[in-house]
Structures are given as C-alpha cells and as structure tokens.
Amino acid sequence: MSVGHGAVKFRFSPRLDTFDAQYRLDGGSATPWRVNIMTLAANGLSLGTDDPRNPSGGVVTLPLKVLGDVRKVWIRPRSHGSAAVFQIDRLRLVLTVAERQGCGADIFGTDAG
Numbered sequence: 001m002s003v004g005h006g007a008v009k010f011r012f013s014p015r016l017d018t019f020d021a022q023y024r025l026d027g028g029s030a031t032p033w034r035v036n037i038m039t040l041a042a043n044g045l046s047l048g049t050d051d052p053r054n055p056s057g058g059v060v061t062l063p064l065k066v067l068g069d070v071r072k073v074w075i076r077p078r079s080h081g082s083a084a085v086f087q088i089d090r091l092r093l094v095l096t097v098a099e100r101q102g103c104g105a106d107i108f109g110t111d112a113g
Contacts, residue, residue: 008061009060023060
C-alpha cells in the first residue's frame with residue numbers, strides 16, 4: 001500500500017489486470033473501484049501505466065474520503081478469484097500524525113478538508 005494525493009494505492013502483481021476489481025469496506029457490499037475515478041483524477045492522480053495491454057499495472061486506487069474510519073478493505077482484483085484483505089485500522093492514526101507534521105496536498109490531495 002502507498003498513500004498520496006488523497007488516495008491509497010493497493011498493489012498487486014504488476015502483471016495482474018485490475019480494471020474489473022471490486023472492493024468491500026468492513027464487510028459492506030461490493031463496489032467497482034472505477035466509481036471513484038473522477039475523485040481520484042481531481043486529486044491529480046495518474047490512473048494508468050504506459051502498458052496498453054495492462055494499463056492498471058496491478059494497482060487498485062481508492063480515495064481517502066471513501067476509506068474514512070474503515071478497519072478492513074477486501075479487494076477482488078479480478079472478476080474471478082478470491083479477495084485480498086487489507087487491515088487498515090491504523091491508517092487514520094498515521095494520517096493524523098502526518099498532518100501534524102505538516103504534510104499537505106502530497107498526502108491528502110488538493111480537496112483535503
């Protein structure tokens with residue numbers, strides 16, 4: 001995982017096409033990650049690679065706003081197969097510390113607030 005520009009990038013194998021990936025937050029309903037594309041683009045995030053065969057590069061990106069105080073994120077990177085579970089219950093604490101240290105748009109995005 002990495003955090004920047006108001007988003008969290010969940011990384012899988014770079015060879016894995018994650019275009020059809022879906023996520024669930026704390027056991028909620030499955031949602032295609034692509035519903036967040038406009039929010040991610042507004043924060044200046046690049047959403048693809050230069051590889052025309054797999055522009056996702058094995059990455060699923062979710063806005064920090066969507067994650068809120070979520071404890072677990074389930075991501076099914078392909079339409080067939082099992083989901084990976086990411087424990088992110090300490091993410092909010094890490095972001096609070098980053099903000100206190102003066103981190104700005106590079107972490108929280110241009111529409112932070």
